[in-house]
Amino acid sequence: GAVVSQHPSRVICKSGTSVKIECRSLDFQATTMFWYRQFPKQSLMLMATSNEGSKATYEQGVEKDKFLINHASLTLSTLTVTSAHPEDSSFYICSARGARGTYSGANVLTFGAGSRLTVL
């Protein structure tokens, strides 16, 4: 089945530094990748949608200069939290999908295992 690898699983950084999280589709080409943020005991909040080769579409209220998303290839998307602050501490999850416009058959949304970011 489809596998999405997300790295690192945990990262601790100092306030003011930047952190990059990678999301890779291992056995399929991900035309679309999604980045979510999840606060403790809450649901997933969609941050942005990225399609390979184009700029990410950010949800309302998400600072695109703070959360830089790059989807340079069909198997890799990255989320960079720039100038991180303690309030950016959270659990970040990526997901990936093959073909656009359908969730039928083998084309399902596959999630990475998530990355826990702690900003000191």
Place this chain on the structure above:
Amino acid sequence: AQTVTQSQPEMSVQEAETVTLSCTYDTSENNYYLFWYKQPPSRQMILVIRQEAYKQQNATENRFSVNFQKAAKSFSLKISDSQLGDTAMYFCAFVVFEDDKIIFGKGTRLHILP
């Protein structure tokens, strides 16, 4: 705007019992997908079951089945013979055909008690 509502924040049942998790949604669209995702303590999101809105037959995956009532916009998940490993957060989710954005409910935390 599309919304997904899970009215049960938390539930507990004994092992081997059957439990039903509720989900309602609101949309003016006719073609869409509905999902139940499971998030165990590891926090890995796992697809439990999927239903295409145009299919009248309820989806089934082993011990997991849904009761899809399109007119009522209801999509409940039934877990039969519940197991300790079913302990997790369960999210109901919805996406319109040709759309990119999956909308998640707030989740139901399910505890299976030994």
